Amino acid sequence: MARSLASHAVRQEAAPPVLIDSTVLFLLPFVVYVLHTLEELPGFAAWATRHFGPESTGMFAAYHIPLMLLVLLCSWQARRARRHGGWVVMATAFQWQFAVNAVFHLTSWIILGDYAPGAVTGAVVSLPATALYLSWICREARATTREIGLALALGTLIAALAIGFLFL
Secondary structure, eight states: OHHHHHHHHHHHHTSOOOOSOGGGGGGHHHHHHHHHHHHHTTTHHHHHHHHTSOOOHHHHHHHHHHHHHHHHHHHHHHHHHOSSSHHHHHHHHHHHHHHHHHHHHHHHHHHHSSOOTTHHHIIIIIHHHHHHHHHHHHHTTOSOHHHHHHHHHHHHHHHHHHHHHTTO
16 A cells, blocks of 8 residues: 555656646637737728728727726636636637637628738637637636537627627
8 A cells, every 4th residue: 555655646746847827728818809909909990980880099999998908807807716607708708709700800801802900810819719718618627518608609799799889
């Protein structure tokens, strides 16, 4: 028995060190949002005005700053919670929203024949980050199937509202 305990202790010591706490992945929605907004900021208002409804850079910033803080709050609280619950659902919903938003940007660019500011980060950042994020929360059981389903529904609704806002 002593030999078994000793070999178990050796196996535990031989485990590779954890270099980063994986819950940092809950911050992906915020990081994606910041990068995406930085791409959109210079030209999105003019593009949206041409194709949808009047928009100004000041208006764009005015509603993105509080939304960015909301996404940061949800991401930070989800990281603190580590798994399950409302904060995890909301962080996941926002991440999914960025994937739906990426599809909107790419589709708009194709249909309108005019580059949609945000399409590059949508394709290169949002879609891969969403795939990574969703595979991680599933693999690590950070959310239940029901929570993920709710998050996808909420994220789709958030994206629909954001796209609908362009027509105002």
